[in-house]
Amino acid sequence: MRSGMSRRVAAACAAGLVTAAAAGCGTADGGDGGPQGSDASVSVVTGVYPLQWLAERVGGEHVDVTNLTEPGAEPHDLELSPRQVGAVAEADVVLHISGLQPAVDEAVAQQAPDTGLDAADLVELRAAEEGEGHEHGDEDGHEEHGEHEEHEEHDHDHGGTDPHVWLDPERMAAIADGLAERLAEADAADADAFRANAERVSAELDDLDSAYRDGLAQCASRDLVTSHTAFGYLADRYDLTQVGISGVDPDSEPSPARMAEVARLVEEHDVTTIFTETLASPAIAETIAEETGATTAVLDPLEGITDRSPGDDYPSVMTANLEALRMALSCD
Numbered sequence: 604m605r606s607g608m609s610r611r612v613a614a615a616c617a618a619g620l621v622t623a624a625a626a627g628c629g630t631a632d633g634g635d636g637g638p639q640g641s642d643a644s645v646s647v648v649t650g651v652y653p654l655q656w657l658a659e660r661v662g663g664e665h666v667d668v669t670n671l672t673e674p675g676a677e678p679h680d681l682e683l684s685p686r687q688v689g690a691v692a693e694a695d696v697v698l699h700i701s702g703l704q705p706a707v708d709e710a711v712a713q714q715a716p717d718t719g720l721d722a723a724d725l726v727e728l729r730a731a732e733e734g735e736g737h738e739h740g741d742e743d744g745h746e747e748h749g750e751h752e753e754h755e756e757h758d759h760d761h762g763g764t765d766p767h768v769w770l771d772p773e774r775m776a777a778i779a780d781g782l783a784e785r786l787a788e789a790d791a792a793d794a795d796a797f798r799a800n801a802e803r804v805s806a807e808l809d810d811l812d813s814a815y816r817d818g819l820a821q822c823a824s825r826d827l828v829t830s831h832t833a834f835g836y837l838a839d840r841y842d843l844t845q846v847g848i849s850g851v852d853p854d855s856e857p858s859p860a861r862m863a864e865v866a867r868l869v870e871e872h873d874v875t876t877i878f879t880e881t882l883a884s885p886a887i888a889e890t891i892a893e894e895t896g897a898t899t900a901v902l903d904p905l906e907g908i909t910d911r912s913p914g915d916d917y918p919s920v921m922t923a924n925l926e927a928l929r930m931a932l933s934c935d
């Protein structure tokens with residue numbers, strides 16, 4: 604059994620996803636996949652859930668995908684275990700979005716300079732708007748995260764781009780194409796399958812785009828008040844105005860002045876719904892809703908799938924988000 608440890612199990616061990624006792628992690632005698640191993644020929648490591656979904660769709664049966672962010676964990680401030688760094692080093696392809704997860708960017712730079720695939724090199728990232736930057740300046744934020752000072756320092760270094768690129772279906776399709784080409788390089792025998800899979804997933808993403816375009820064409824309001832500013836791509840593409848209470852990073856606490864500003868805007872624009880998220884605390888959004896008489900609803904930034912997600916994969920959560928938007932914005 605030990606010598607037959609599959610790459611999938613090896614990757615799971617590396618990512619700390621299974622217990623050592625259950626899978627024999629760390630006891631394998633150097634076996635690199637035996638007769639009982641999976642048929643997958645390419646190992647892919649991804650930083651955040653939407654990229655995992657994309658890699659699984661594009662790679663199909665020919666890849667083993669390991670996601671670095673545990674389900675239910677908030678991806679922005681992910682820290683990697685030594686095993687996860689090892690998985691990054693050993694993967695054939697590491698798909699990430701620079702600027703989203705400093706620890707992953709760093710691991711790719713050091714361990715996977717040739718195998719890293721940065722979504723930011725495949726599509727143009729939008730600039731984080733004024734007020735969307737990382738606002739860690741207030742006392743509370745620093746007290747809470749004092750031990751991560753270095754990471755926060757690093758956070759500020761990524762040139763002010765918005766990393767939430769997966770909320771734009773069209774850019775996701777472009778990333779699928781880029782990934783298919785990279786997988787084809789890693790595994791030429793399955794190149795046709797990767798390209799066909801990318802075409803299929805692009806068609807699915809096109810359908811989502813059409814549904815959003817149609818569903819958000821005629822709405823009473825176009826103001827999108829959200830907890831953290833994850834929805835800039837969506838707002839850009841479907842002509843909505845995003846008002847983020849916090850910045851791009853959900854950990855940044857809004858100042859009392861920012862809270863008052865958002866509350867004022869909610870009242871002036873007759874905003875009926877403040878959106879909360881699945882992985883972040885709804886407390887601040889609820890406070891503003893209470894103050895202004897608005898209600899709250901979930902708009903999932905798709906940073907991970909949990910029991911509380913309004914769907915069990917990328918397309919179903921995107922579809923649930925569209926319904927939540929149509930309801931909140933009173934769309935025809």
Ligand SMILES: [Zn+2]
Pocket residue numbers: 679767831833851852853904906
């Ligand atoms: Zn985010």
